[in-house]
Amino acid sequence: APGATLYFAYIEGSSISLANMVDWLIEEEVDIVSYSATFLVSPMDGTGFAVNAVKDAPAAGILWANSSGNYAESHILETFKDTDGDGFHEFQDGSELLAYEAWGPAALGFSWADNWSGPGIDLDLFVYSDSQGQNLVVSSTDEQSGLSSQWPAEFINYYFDYDTYYIAIQNLNPGTNPRMNLLSNAGLFGYS
Numbered sequence: 001a002p003g004a005t006l007y008f009a010y011i012e013g014s015s016i017s018l019a020n021m022v023d024w025l026i027e028e029e030v031d032i033v034s035y036s037a038t039f040l041v042s043p044m045d046g047t048g049f050a051v052n053a054v055k056d057a058p059a060a061g062i063l064w065a066n067s068s069g070n071y072a073e074s075h076i077l078e079t080f081k082d083t084d085g086d087g088f089h090e091f092q093d094g095s096e097l098l099a100y101e102a103w104g105p106a107a108l109g110f111s112w113a114d115n116w117s118g119p120g121i122d123l124d125l126f127v128y129s130d131s132q133g134q135n136l137v138v139s140s141t142d143e144q145s146g147l148s149s150q151w152p153a154e155f156i157n158y159y160f161d162y163d164t165y166y167i168a169i170q171n172l173n174p175g176t177n178p179r180m181n182l183l184s185n186a187g188l189f190g191y192s
Contacts, residue, residue: 011037015049022053026060033057036067040109040183041153043116073192076182080112080123080171089169089180092191097133098167098182099190102160106186110140110169112178114152119144122172123180125154127165137165152178160187 007030011017025033035054042048057064076098081090088096110125122144129135140154167189169180182189 013039015039015053018050019053022057025062026056030062032063032065034065034067036070038067038071038183040107040185041111041151041155043113044111044181045113048116071183071185073188074184075192076189077180079179080169080177082171082174082177085174087170087172087174089171096168097128097131099131100127100165100167100184100187101189102163102165102184102187104162104186105159106157106184108140108156108158108167109153109183109185110155110180111151111153112180114144114178115146116151118146118148119150119152120146120173121152121176121178123152123154123178124170124172125156125182126168126170127156127158128168129163129165131166133166133168 007025007028009021009025011021039050042050054064078089078091082088083090090096091098108125108127110123112121112123114121124139124141126133126139127137129137138156138158140156142150142154144150144152167182
């Protein structure tokens with residue numbers, strides 16, 4: 001675009017950093033923002049801290065465009081399913097273990113539909129090195145018991161080898177079947 005001025009902004013991954021960036025863009029009277037980033041753990045339903053941080057931009061006349069599809073092959077969106085009653089999610093193929101091809105240092109963000117200021121459904125995330133789920137590599141088992149300081153989310157940041165791992169999701173609240181999001185910033189799932 002002839003005569004256009006480009007602005008480049010960087011955030012450190014926090015909601016505070018995102019809000020500060022939006023304030024700066026407003027101060028600089030930027031017209032259009034192309035935002036190509038994501039938070040691996042968030043409600044993903046049009047609400048939450050990232051959405052709240054960005055709301056001021058359109059009100060200031062900025063056209064805000066988010067990327068779509070950056071994590072298409074590294075994203076699972078499913079409803080918890082446990083037909084055998086053992087507390088573990090059954091993925092699309094009926095298995096309780098999802099293949100995950102890791103590419104070295106990676107983060108896994110896992111969240112589910114529940115109250116983000118006091119979740120009552122407690123899910124846990126496990127990563128194994130074998131397809132039988134015998135050799136636990138890393139897990140995230142934060143408690144979700146309705147406290148306002150808790151989120152319906154688990155997060156793993158780990159230095160994986162370039163190899164195939166297997167992910168399991170456990171529900172500690174039988175009879176609840178929340179919608180779930182699982183994302184990776186450096187790897188592919190067995191399906192997406």
